[in-house]
Amino acid sequence: MLNEALPKPDLAVLLYNIANDRCKKSYEKLFVLIAPKLLNYSRKQLRDETMAMEIVQETMLKIWLKASLYDESKGAALTWIYSVARNVKFDLLRKTKHQNDWVQGDDLWPVLCEETDSDKLPKEFHSIVSKELHDLINTLPSTQAVVVRMICLQGASHQDVADALDVPLGTVKSRLRLALQKMKEALDD
Numbered sequence: 001m002l003n004e005a006l007p008k009p010d011l012a013v014l015l016y017n018i019a020n021d022r023c024k025k026s027y028e029k030l031f032v033l034i035a036p037k038l039l040n041y042s043r044k045q046l047r048d049e050t051m052a053m054e055i056v057q058e059t060m061l062k063i064w065l066k067a068s069l070y071d072e073s074k075g076a077a078l079t080w081i082y083s084v085a086r087n088v089k090f091d092l093l094r095k096t097k098h099q100n101d102w103v104q105g106d107d108l109w110p111v112l113c114e115e116t117d118s119d120k121l122p123k124e125f126h127s128i129v130s131k132e133l134h135d136l137i138n139t140l141p142s143t144q145a146v147v148v149r150m151i152c153l154q155g156a157s158h159q160d161v162a163d164a165l166d167v168p169l170g171t172v173k174s175r176l177r178l179a180l181q182k183m184k185e186a187l188d189d
Contacts (some may be wrong), residue, residue, distance in 0.1 A: 050186035
């Protein structure tokens with residue numbers, strides 16, 4: 001009698017309780033039951049412990065936020081949970097790929113960031129590079145050029161630029177990213 005396993009809670013009932021009552025006890029039970037399975041699944045899929053943990057965390061957060069979207073008539077609760085995990089995995093992989101493609105200012109002008117031996121460079125070097133840089137910035141749309149000048153040449157923070165231009169921080173970051181990308185393409189040509 002003592003060794004008899006307690007009945008496992010029905011995942012659909014737990015999801016229902018989470019969706020309708022924001023029941024933390026149901027969420028805890030669901031987490032204890034599902035998180036280890038999701039972690040093993042993610043580890044096998046990615047072979048990256050950090051990414052696997054992130055997938056579990058994001059999946060469990062989405063389950064808490066979107067449990068109301070589960071429809072028992074369309075399939076098993078576990079299937080729905082794994083679908084959420086799969087979508088989280090794809091989102092994270094897309095996000096990671098996008099971050100790897102991010103263009104940094106140092107990628108464009110590495111020579112300006114490094115210590116230079118003034119004996120090896122001609123005297124005109126800095127003025128030539130400076131002129132080319134200004135010419136390149138002048139080819140950008142005015143909204144992007146202003147952002148590049150403020151951040152790259154004047155050293156302003158992204159937030160300071162957003163405040164000064166009275167635009168959202170995301171807009172400043174987008175303009176800078178697009179500008180640096182255009183400048184990199186122009187330098188590649």
